[in-house]
Amino acid sequence: MNLKVVFNKPENLALLVTGLSLLISVPAAADPDSPPGGGASPTEVVPPPAPPDPSAPAPTPPDPAAAPPGNTAAPPPVGPTVDMPPDATTAEPAPTAPAIDDRDLVRGLRERRFEEASAGATVLGGYGELHYNLELPENGESEAELDLHRFVLFLAHKFDEHFRLYAEIEIEHAFASAEMPGEVEMEQAFVDWQPWGEALGLRAGVVLVPMGIINQWHEPPVFHGVERPRVDRVIIPTTWREGGVGIFGEPVEGLRYELYLVGGLNPLRFNARNGIREGRQSVAEGVANGPAVTGRIEWEPALGLLLGGSAYFGAAGPNAGELNRLVGRDLVTGAPILERLDIGVPVLGLSADVRLRMHGLEARAAFATFSVGNTAALRQAVDDAGDSLGIDVGSRSIGAYAEVAYDVLRLVTQTDMQLLPFVRFEYYDTMASITGRSRAPADDAFRGTDLAFGLSYRPITQVVIKGDFIYRNPGGAGSAERLVDFGVGWMF
Secondary structure (H helix, E strand, C coil), rough: CCCCEECCCHHHHHHHHHHHHHHHHHCCCCCCCCCCCCCCCCCCCCCCCCCCCCCCCCCCCCCCCCCCCCCCCCCCCCCCCCCCCCCCCCCCCCCCCCCCCCCCHHCHHHHHHHCCCCCCCCEEEEEEEEEEEEEECCCCCCCCCCCEEEEEEEEEEEEECCCEEEEEEEEEEEECCCCCEEEEEEEEEEECCCCCCCCCCEEEEECCCCCCCCCCCCCCCCCCCCCCHHHHHHHCCCCCCCEEEEEEEEEECCEEEEEECCCCCCCCHHHCCCCCHHCCCCCCCCCCCEEEEEEEEEEEEEECCCEEEEEEEEEEEECCEEEEEEECCCCCCCEEEEEEECCCCCCEEEEEEEEEECCCCEEEHHEEEEEEECHHHCCCCCCCCCEEECCCCCCCCEEEEEEEEEEEHHHCCCCCEEEEEEEEEEEEEEEEECCCCCCCCCCCHHHHEEEEEEEEEECCCEEEEEEEEEEEEECCCCCCCEEEEEEEEEEE
């Protein structure tokens, strides 16, 4: 503690000198060399303090009224004053993290978490969603399902100003076991190194393939509809993650890019219904003989308006391992005669998207297409017994959707709550083009349209309550489906 004594009158100094003299006259503690009985040594003479002179006039206190005209300052205090240091309990409170705002409804929370994490600190966040799904087929009985579709925890850690870590751990369908449908997955886990600031950074680990909108930004309050758009499931295989290394950055404000070398797809899992979706290896001891390159450029010309384009190219064939095709059978034993099937299966994907959020209006549109090469040769692949592996995939898949929503509460009141009716139309076709065989009537069933109407209520930015009705019309002779969904989602 710092102690400061202030003397503002001469008589106060006299009092202090008198007090100190009294302290000096008090006998000191016994010294080994002092005579018995204690006290001062024979050679020391301690004079007693001089008594005050009774004839001296008493000091006269100052007259406040005698202050010079115009001097309004308070008179100095009489006697010593002590200045104490401020109490530690009155220290300024630590700064709080910035509130989640509309920007996070466009780009999610990843960058926000890094902003909140100081050097050496770890920030915990996450998101999740609970769904109720009711199917009402035109022909058949209705079927309902209640599902904790996903719960995700993520960590953002800053080692220092140049290195940072981001990771997401996901639990799907609440319970993971051999008898239950749940899964525990590492959705993201990468380290960033930014020695050159925001313009150029290096990234390595488990990354999201930067195709489309939902694959990267899929926290429930960020998109409308209980389930993710169908284009983002059967054309762009959300959630699509791979191990890789690459660069990213924002060289000028509003212009961002990503470019990665990642693990490729396994073509043995491609199929007509879901296109390339089942070919994802998800960094689970994935075969890495055929890598891929993927990248994205994103431009934000104005706050709330985002334009993006993405590309993917990889040679999936080497990831299939050793393939054979049947060239005949032994006339005596009937054993298959096999020939090595060495194919590349190149996969090329392109996507473009736009997002708009301003003045209560929320709109987005996306387009994606994937081309798969050597599909005719891939259909010839057989097992050791000469039986077909049953691989049948379109040489081209295509999909697009457009969505618009508006916050109607802006029309009636000023509030942070949001109530957004929305409508979305989707078109998708996983067998848009076929090579190596003729088109069959059954192929038309993999083409369809979805018309969705719904409502999203955000009592706060981080929480959403959703409901929607979807009319799904498959191509060909397939019967239409009506879907009713309700859900609640959150992010933090």
